Amino acid sequence: MSGQAPMSGKPVVVLVRPQLGENVGTVARAMLNFGLTELRLVQPQFGWPNAKAVNACSGAFAPLNGVRLYESTKDAVADLNAVFATTARGRGLAKPVLTARAAAADMRSRAAEGRRVGLLFGPERTGLETDELLLAEALVTVPLDPGFTSLNLAQAVLLLGYEWHLASDRTPARKMPHEGRPADQAELDGLVGHLVAELDRADFFKAEDRKVSLSKMLRATFARAGLLEPEIHLLRGVIKALANSREERSARRTTPKSLTSPDEAL
Amino acid sequence: MSGQAPMSGKPVVVLVRPQLGENVGTVARAMLNFGLTELRLVQPQFGWPNAKAVNACSGAFAPLNGVRLYESTKDAVADLNAVFATTARGRGLAKPVLTARAAAADMRSRAAEGRRVGLLFGPERTGLETDELLLAEALVTVPLDPGFTSLNLAQAVLLLGYEWHLASDRTPARKMPHEGRPADQAELDGLVGHLVAELDRADFFKAEDRKVSLSKMLRATFARAGLLEPEIHLLRGVIKALANSREERSARRTTPKSLTSPDEAL
Numbered sequence: 445m446s447g448q449a450p451m452s453g454k455p456v457v458v459l460v461r462p463q464l465g466e467n468v469g470t471v472a473r474a475m476l477n478f479g480l481t482e483l484r485l486v487q488p489q490f491g492w493p494n495a496k497a498v499n500a501c502s503g504a505f506a507p508l509n510g511v512r513l514y515e516s517t518k519d520a521v522a523d524l525n526a527v528f529a530t531t532a533r534g535r536g537l538a539k540p541v542l543t544a545r546a547a548a549a550d551m552r553s554r555a556a557e558g559r560r561v562g563l564l565f566g567p568e569r570t571g572l573e574t575d576e577l578l579l580a581e582a583l584v585t586v587p588l589d590p591g592f593t594s595l596n597l598a599q600a601v602l603l604l605g606y607e608w609h610l611a612s613d614r615t616p617a618r619k620m621p622h623e624g625r626p627a628d629q630a631e632l633d634g635l636v637g638h639l640v641a642e643l644d645r646a647d648f649f650k651a652e653d654r655k656v657s658l659s660k661m662l663r664a665t666f667a668r669a670g671l672l673e674p675e676i677h678l679l680r681g682v683i684k685a686l687a688n689s690r691e692e693r694s695a696r697r698t699t700p701k702s703l704t705s706p707d708e709a710l
Numbered sequence: 711m712s713g714q715a716p717m718s719g720k721p722v723v724v725l726v727r728p729q730l731g732e733n734v735g736t737v738a739r740a741m742l743n744f745g746l747t748e749l750r751l752v753q754p755q756f757g758w759p760n761a762k763a764v765n766a767c768s769g770a771f772a773p774l775n776g777v778r779l780y781e782s783t784k785d786a787v788a789d790l791n792a793v794f795a796t797t798a799r800g801r802g803l804a805k806p807v808l809t810a811r812a813a814a815a816d817m818r819s820r821a822a823e824g825r826r827v828g829l830l831f832g833p834e835r836t837g838l839e840t841d842e843l844l845l846a847e848a849l850v851t852v853p854l855d856p857g858f859t860s861l862n863l864a865q866a867v868l869l870l871g872y873e874w875h876l877a878s879d880r881t882p883a884r885k886m887p888h889e890g891r892p893a894d895q896a897e898l899d900g901l902v903g904h905l906v907a908e909l910d911r912a913d914f915f916k917a918e919d920r921k922v923s924l925s926k927m928l929r930a931t932f933a934r935a936g937l938l939e940p941e942i943h944l945l946r947g948v949i950k951a952l953a954n955s956r957e958e959r960s961a962r963r964t965t966p967k968s969l970t971s972p973d974e975a976l
Binding site: 477538594672 | 739740742743744745768769770804806807808809811812851852853854855857858860861862865868869872875876879881882883884885886936938
């Protein structure tokens, strides 16, 4: 098609016979959350351009400004190389039915092959017709709790856009705080050893076998916390402070004229 | 807490100082899509119960009917064993920052350990305060396109609920149509062999090396289609019909008084 925007590899979103202008606005917002900008409408059941769409888009103007209108779903997908159609039910057609996640992986593959990918969404109440589903190479359903499957148009677009985005997103799944490097096992053992030694001096362990089991428990507790090196440092300072405080109090009790200043015991 | 609903293992959704009643309705809808029903509000900025929430919930009454109100975020999470807090930015706190997907896996693990899990969402405009983030064992961010990160409250709940649901959902990623079993390699070879033999008889291959390369190409094309056994059967019928039709037409051309009835050639 001439005048077409340069191919981005991103899926084109096709809304078939949408019933409400505001839904096009919320769809535009959901699209832009994941960098999708190309939006096509087949026989919208309202005038276009549409003020309700603009009001509902929360500033996501790019997809609205580029909207293209089509007379039929077939026309809307004519220039696309790989079409995926969303449906609430599989419908017993001779098509694979993919989860949103599997569809996103396939869409990425198709785009990587240089194919223009389209993603079809049917009217709010009724969904796509069988003839429209047959235009697609695969059907897509979003897994929902079977007890409540009412999903609005923008939410369906949001979840598919999200999966598309995640299929190549490089955000680390776990980003640890930058306040220091993770402690290694030697540092962890040092901490536990320090603590156990001080507890030993404080007669915390009544019997030797109790000492072994409690030491193991302390080791396990600290191990689970995923400590950072500065946290180990801080904890060892805490242990030292508590131990010194106890010794100094005890020193004050036994020798009334302490050699250390009382302030240091605080 | 007495009078508490029986522990479901599902996360409790806590909305902190929500500003708009309708957002609680759309949050309830998003929750119920993934079977979540326990909703808590900390200092809602509107009266409760709230007609706008009911109007916006699209029939998702269960979370609204069970809403509990709290004076502070600390109170709202007091009985929970594992708290995750959503935030748009990591904020440089000494907390792991998880994607929604990683958080869902952790929430499942925590629930499997018998812990009650809570998921905190801040006010629409400002998000959670630092003191509230510190109540959580980890922070959660939804990966979005950096160019447009405006995500409304219900959409944030939807994406977290979706990931929670998928973390244990058993929907097969690809459900193939039930119209027959997938063809095996012998059936695929049989189809290609049949086609190549008929093409050979029709002098389609000008040279033997052309025959080899085109046969390989046909084999690859059919292999990629993921054919079912009934489709192989149908395609072999198609080849047979075309071949017979050609032979009969050719027979009519060479022997005007055909031995076969013209009808059979159709």
